[in-house]
Amino acid sequence: MGATPWTTGAKIRIYTERKLNLASIVARHFRSFSIIYGTGFFNGVAEECAIIEIVSAGPIYRHNPEALALAEEIRSKNGQEAVLVTVEGAEVCIALPSGRRPDREED
Secondary structure, rough: OOOOOOOOEEEEEEEOOOOOOHHHHHHHOOOEEEEEEEEEEEEEEEEEEEEEEEEEOOOOOOHHHHHHHHHHHHHHHHOOOOOEEEEEEEEEEOEEEOOOOOOOOOO
């Protein structure tokens, strides 16, 4: 198994309620992502939650317009007062079979 060199990337997380078919909504904005389900608390009230995680092997700017558009679409369709968006720096290396190059998307 080969690996591309490590690069500085970023990780965006969107925290929301688990109400919608989130995968179909997120897929219209990003090709690669994860959705993690759990229980969250907002204003002291437990709710089923989802954390959408988007990791980029390239730069994602703090005010990424596509991520913010996705967060607003989810907030609106879920009928939520707010959703939380976080961005963190990340060191990223994509492990692939030798000779294969990653199909990098521009986020």
